[in-house]
Amino acid sequence: MRLGIGDTTKPITPSILKGLNYGVERLGHVETYRGYGDEQGDIRLKASLVKYYSNIGVNIYSSEIFISDGAKPDCANIQSIFSLENVVAIQDPAYPVYVDTNVIAGRTGQFNKEEGQYEGLVYMPCTEENNFFPDVPSRQIDLIYLCSPNNPTGAVATREQLKNFIDYARGIKAIIIFDAAYSFFILNHDLPKSIYEIDGAKECSIEINSFSKIAGFTGVRLGWTVVPKDIICENSDLGKINTIWNRRQCTFFNGASNIAQEGGLAALTEEGQEECKELVDYYMENARIIREGLKSIWLVVYGGENAPYIWMKTPNNMRSWEFFDKLLNETHVVGTPGIGFGARGEGYFRLSAFGHRENIKEAIESIKNNLRL
Amino acid sequence: MRLGIGDTTKPITPSILKGLNYGVERLGHVETYRGYGDEQGDIRLKASLVKYYSNIGVNIYSSEIFISDGAKPDCANIQSIFSLENVVAIQDPAYPVYVDTNVIAGRTGQFNKEEGQYEGLVYMPCTEENNFFPDVPSRQIDLIYLCSPNNPTGAVATREQLKNFIDYARGIKAIIIFDAAYSFFILNHDLPKSIYEIDGAKECSIEINSFSKIAGFTGVRLGWTVVPKDIICENSDLGKINTIWNRRQCTFFNGASNIAQEGGLAALTEEGQEECKELVDYYMENARIIREGLKSIWLVVYGGENAPYIWMKTPNNMRSWEFFDKLLNETHVVGTPGIGFGARGEGYFRLSAFGHRENIKEAIESIKNNLRL
Numbered sequence: 001m002r003l004g005i006g007d008t009t010k011p012i013t014p015s016i017l018k019g020l021n022y023g024v025e026r027l028g029h030v031e032t033y034r035g036y037g038d039e040q041g042d043i044r045l046k047a048s049l050v051k052y053y054s055n056i057g058v059n060i061y062s063s064e065i066f067i068s069d070g071a072k073p074d075c076a077n078i079q080s081i082f083s084l085e086n087v088v089a090i091q092d093p094a095y096p097v098y099v100d101t102n103v104i105a106g107r108t109g110q111f112n113k114e115e116g117q118y119e120g121l122v123y124m125p126c127t128e129e130n131n132f133f134p135d136v137p138s139r140q141i142d143l144i145y146l147c148s149p150n151n152p153t154g155a156v157a158t159r160e161q162l163k164n165f166i167d168y169a170r171g172i173k174a175i176i177i178f179d180a181a182y183s184f185f186i187l188n189h190d191l192p193k194s195i196y197e198i199d200g201a202k203e204c205s206i207e208i209n210s211f212s213k214i215a216g217f218t219g220v221r222l223g224w225t226v227v228p229k230d231i232i233c234e235n236s237d238l239g240k241i242n243t244i245w246n247r248r249q250c251t252f253f254n255g256a257s258n259i260a261q262e263g264g265l266a267a268l269t270e271e272g273q274e275e276c277k278e279l280v281d282y283y284m285e286n287a288r289i290i291r292e293g294l295k296s297i298w299l300v301v302y303g304g305e306n307a308p309y310i311w312m313k314t315p316n317n318m319r320s321w322e323f324f325d326k327l328l329n330e331t332h333v334v335g336t337p338g339i340g341f342g343a344r345g346e347g348y349f350r351l352s353a354f355g356h357r358e359n360i361k362e363a364i365e366s367i368k369n370n371l372r373l
Numbered sequence: 374m375r376l377g378i379g380d381t382t383k384p385i386t387p388s389i390l391k392g393l394n395y396g397v398e399r400l401g402h403v404e405t406y407r408g409y410g411d412e413q414g415d416i417r418l419k420a421s422l423v424k425y426y427s428n429i430g431v432n433i434y435s436s437e438i439f440i441s442d443g444a445k446p447d448c449a450n451i452q453s454i455f456s457l458e459n460v461v462a463i464q465d466p467a468y469p470v471y472v473d474t475n476v477i478a479g480r481t482g483q484f485n486k487e488e489g490q491y492e493g494l495v496y497m498p499c500t501e502e503n504n505f506f507p508d509v510p511s512r513q514i515d516l517i518y519l520c521s522p523n524n525p526t527g528a529v530a531t532r533e534q535l536k537n538f539i540d541y542a543r544g545i546k547a548i549i550i551f552d553a554a555y556s557f558f559i560l561n562h563d564l565p566k567s568i569y570e571i572d573g574a575k576e577c578s579i580e581i582n583s584f585s586k587i588a589g590f591t592g593v594r595l596g597w598t599v600v601p602k603d604i605i606c607e608n609s610d611l612g613k614i615n616t617i618w619n620r621r622q623c624t625f626f627n628g629a630s631n632i633a634q635e636g637g638l639a640a641l642t643e644e645g646q647e648e649c650k651e652l653v654d655y656y657m658e659n660a661r662i663i664r665e666g667l668k669s670i671w672l673v674v675y676g677g678e679n680a681p682y683i684w685m686k687t688p689n690n691m692r693s694w695e696f697f698d699k700l701l702n703e704t705h706v707v708g709t710p711g712i713g714f715g716a717r718g719e720g721y722f723r724l725s726a727f728g729h730r731e732n733i734k735e736a737i738e739s740i741k742n743n744l745r746l
Contacts (some may be wrong), residue, residue, distance in 0.1 A: 007408035012400045018631065020400070024393040027385045027593070030729075035380035035591035069442055069594070069630070076625040100624045218408035219631035220400070221442070251473045252449040257442070257630045258592035259393065356403075 001363035003290070003351040004334045006151065006309070008216045010282060012263075013275035015055060016215050019266025023259035037255045040246065041067020041224070045261050048268040049224060058196040064228050064242060066090040066249055067264075069221040069256045071181040071210035076101045077178055077252070078206060078225070079143065081244045086142035089122040091134055093152055093341030095179065098145040116343035125344050132302060132311070133161050136168040142234070145205055146195075147179040149186060152341045152350040153311040154303015155193045162198045173234045175241070176205040181223075184214040184280055186306045191267070202228040206241075211260075213283075213308065213354075215267040222260040283308050286360045287353035292353075293364035297373065308353040311338070315373050323349055323372040331366040374736035375665070376724040379524065379682070381589045383655060385636075386648035387672065389588050392639025396632035410628045414440020414597070417743015418634050421641040422597060431569040437601050437615060439622055440637075442629045443552040444583035444592040449474045450625070451550055451579060451598070452516065454617045459515035462495040464507055465477055466525055466714030466721070468552065471518040489716035498717050499526055505675060505684070506534050509541040515607070517542060519568075520552040522559060523712045525723040526684040529564045535571045542577040546607045548614070549578040554596070557587040557653055559679045575601040579614075584633075586656075586681065586727075587649040588640040595633040602683045656681050659733045660726035666737035667724075670746065681726040684711070688746050704739040 012020070026032035040046070046062045053060040068074045068240045075097050079088070084107055090098050099121065102108055109119030116168075117123055122141055124134030132155035137144075146165065148157040157165075169176050172352035178195040186193050227246075229239040266272045287304040294301045294312060304310035314323040320337030327333050327349075338348030353360070385393070386573045394521075399405035412421070419435040426433040442672045448470050452461070463471050472494065475481055482492030482534055488494040490496055495514055497507030507530035510517075519538065530538075542549050551568040559566050568574045583596035600619075602612040660677040667674045667685060677683035687696040693710030700706050700722075711721030726733070 005409075007404065009403075009408065011403050011406040013399075017397060017401045020397040021394065024390060024397055024632075027393070027589070028387075028390045030382075030384050033382065033384040033589070035382065035589070036378075036726075037592050056648065070627050072627040073625060097624065104621070104624060216400070216406070216408070217629070219410050221627065221630045248477070251477060252446060254443050254445040254594065255592070257594045257633055259397075259632050260630055 001332055001359055002334045003355065003360070003363055004336045005354070006352050007354055008213060009355050010216055010279055012216045013017060014277065015269065015271040015275055016266045017261050019272070020220070020259055020263040023262030027259070027367055034258055035056070037258050037261070039250045039253055039255050041065065042258070042261045042265070045268075048265055052268055052313060053194065053196065056197060057191055058194050060196065060226055061229070064226050066225045066227065066245060067254070067256050067261065068223045068225060069260075070212060070223040071179065071208050072225060074095055074208045074225045075177070075179055077109070077248070078208070081104055081241070081248050082143055087140065088143045088145070089124055089137050089141045089175050090145045091126050091147065091150070092117075092123040092343060093126060093338060093345035094145065095147055096341065099342070107132050107360045111322040116339070117347075123342070123344070126150070126155065127344060128313075131155065133157050136164055140172055141174050143173055145179065147226050148175055149307035150303070152309055152336065152338065152345065153181065154305070154307035155185060155271065156188075156306045156307040159192050159198055162192060162195055166195070166198055166200045166204060170200055172316055173232060174204065177232065178205050178207045180207050181210040181305055182213060183209060184276065185284060185308050187284060188306050191306055196226070202230040203232050206231070211264050211267055214280060215263065215272070216279065217260065217263065220260045220263060222256055222264045282357070283353045286355060286357060289360055289364055290351050290353060293368055298373070301363050304353065309352040310353065312349045312351060314347050317347060320346055320349060327367070327371065330372055331363070331370045333363045333367055374705055374732055374739065375707045376728065376733070376736055377709045378727070379725050380727055381586060381591050382728050383589055383652055385589045388642065388644040388648055389636050389639045392645070393593070393632055393636040396635030402630070405728065407631055410631050410634070412623045412626055412628050414438065414629060415631070415634045415638070418638050418641075423637055425641055426567065426569065429566055429570060431567050433599055434602070437599050439598045439600065439618065440629050440634065441596045441598060441626070441631075443585060443596040444552065444581050445470055447581045447596060447598045448550070448552055450621070451581070451618075452478055452480070454614070454621050455516060460495060460513065461516045461518070462497055462510050462514045463518045464520065464523070465496040465716060466499060466711060466718035467518065468524050469714065472682050472715070480576070489712070489719075496715070496717070499523070499528065500717060501686075503514050504528065506530050509537055513545055514547050517547055517549045518552065519549055522555040522680035523676070524555065525682055525711065525718065526710070527678070527680035527682040529559060529561075529679045532565050532571055533596050535565060535568055535574070539568070539571055539573045539577060543573055546605060547577065548604065548606050551578050551580045553580050554583040555586060555680055556582060557649065558657060558681050559622055560657060561679050564679055569599070575603040579604070583690055584637050584640055587653060588636065588645070589652065590633065591638065593633045593636060594636065595629055595637045655730070656726045659728060659730060662733055662737055663726060666741055670744070677726065683724040683726065685722045685724060687720050687722055690720060693719055693722060700744065703745055704736070704743045706736045706740055
């Protein structure tokens with residue numbers, strides 16, 4: 001029973017399917033056929049996103065939005081527009097793409113096996129002590145990756161926590177790369193869904209988001225990135241970061257699939273949003289079942305309340321991989337060892353709420369009945 | 374009347390549409406829904422491409438094929454797996470992405486305005502004298518971009534010409550990046566559609582191809598790249614280039630849209646291939662109309678016989694942009710100034726065969742009647 005992969009399992013909902021079908025349909029007629037679209041994305045989809053942000057009180061211009069084939073490529077490529085001299089800070093644990101792409105780019109030194117960390121990267125520990133959200137670094141940084149709701153810990157940054165980072169970034173002219181791919185899973189209305197809900201964020205933050213998890217588009221491929229024209233950073237005029245990202249996208253990318261974009265448009269309609277909400281509710285009920293199940297046998301769990309990931313402390317201070325083997329052997333459940341997300345993930349284990357309800361229930365029952373604690 | 378853009382205009386054909394519809398349809402049912410696919414692409418699609426190559430006498434393994442969201446991103450990203458010290462040779466004129474991405478990567482020096490070329494790049498002139506296919510460079514090169522059928526000149530490399538480059542590359546352990554995005558437009562059976570038709574190519578060549586122009590997928594986004602395990606190059610073990618590209622794709626990319634891939638599968642069936650052939654025939658008839666029309670008024674034209682582009686010499690040695698203005702003002706036809714593809718494109722003009730038949734005919738009639746020579 002797999003609780004390991006962060007992949008969607010529910011079919012795409014009717015009105016979004018209709019959008020995708022319309023996307024295919026229009027390619028079959030000479031009157032409605034379209035070839036290359038804008039590298040930055042369909043203007044109708046960008047307008048829908050402007051409206052989405054406006055609904056949560058955030059003012060974003062269409063020219064600040066770049067439609068992409070998903071959050072992963074954007075998270076991976078965004079570093080390429082910055083100098084190799086830039087100092088990068090990442091949360092530890094974190095989604096591996098932030099680290100791997102900076103390593104490949106050559107922005108880090110050697111891998112220190114003992115510490116499980118790359119030289120030259122600034123790791124911001126996310127631990128039980130700080131409730132899995134880091135303090136601002138105590139040194140000069142150029143690029144700061146933040147992910148909220150967090151993969152893998154499921155922690156969500158509060159307004160105050162983001163404000164601290166924004167003030168810090170503005171003070172030293174650093175840039176925050178804010179991965180909001182799981183923002184739709186935030187059920188608590190006091191928690192910010194976009195970093196731009198916090199004053200000053202547009203001067204220092206790039207936000208990356210995705211249709212993958214809310215609309216079931218993990219295989220369809222559609223996401224977006226906001227690069228505000230207000231960003232101020234060292235050696236860069238106002239608007240320059242937006243211009244450079246635009247240049248990068250126009251040179252290396254040829255737009256997201258027009259079929260996927262029709263699906264995205266449908267997902268942002270009122271009907272589509274209601275369906276997305278139902279999908280989110282389904283996965284969040286899975287998360288609740290996992291949380292409650294594990295807590296009932298006195299395991300220590302975090303996350304899973306405003307995020308589709310449950311971050312579990314391994315019992316008896318077991319190492320992540322040791323627990324992986326134990327869980328598999330005793331309960332036939334597969335999860336993700338925390339160490340895979342960084343050194344501070346050691347001793348933790350990620351369980352994913354993406355899955356069919358019956359499988360989730362069966363897995364949790366098996367853990368409750370068979371895990372020897 | 375636009376003869377400028379290399380974009381498809383014909384609707385997607387019935388059996389390929391059916392494939393796309395099936396791709397959407399299966400996402401709507403829990404039994405057939407799929408999330409993330411392999412970063413390297415659907416194994417069924419890779420198997421179809423293995424068969425496609427086998428049909429032209431070329432032996433490619435599935436693990437050497439990487440499905441992508443189009444030839445442009447692959448042409449752009451392929452350079453990223455090579456050292457910044459590598460010396461790059463490109464055809465002049467050439468598809469601008471080869472140059473631009475190497476410039477952005479930092480593999481070139483300053484732009485020399487007088488020569489219209491970047492320092493540090495090795496330009497291989499494609500001129501009337503060499504029938505628009507270059508001789509091998511006379512110095513040590515690491516990466517060689519070749520495009521055949523060529524955008525913009527419409528020239529197609531012969532077996533002998535490719536053999537020369539392959540022998541040269543093998544001799545100095547260089548790598549050829551072979552852009553075959555227009556290979557389906559080759560009507561002459563003596564001309565190679567894949568560089569792998571030539572002995573030794575698998576030891577030194579990466580081939581990039583696309584569904585864009587044959588299946589009308591410019592907006593759907595689907596392509597592929599072949600990275601043979603046999604490639605031998607300086608400081609690299611056998612199979613290493615394949616491994617590095619795989620690593621790059623797994624880190625920066627999350628697979629092509631599964632809907633597009635179903636369309637690609639349909640395009641590679643016997644029925645799909647017949648429909649693609651009809652599309653190609655349509656555009657090639659457009660090319661014939663453009664060629665014959667221009668020749669009838671004694672203009673000098675190249676290409677357009679095994680490629681969808683006509684490369685026209687401007688009359689009276691006019692500069693490309695001067696002719697652009699003249700053509701627009703006198704005939705209301707828009708084309709692409711050759712200088713946009715490099716210094717050796719000066720004095721030439723690219724006309725595209727992608728377009729509706731009536732528009733093409735109207736444009737050519739207007740040129741014949743209104744262009745003052």
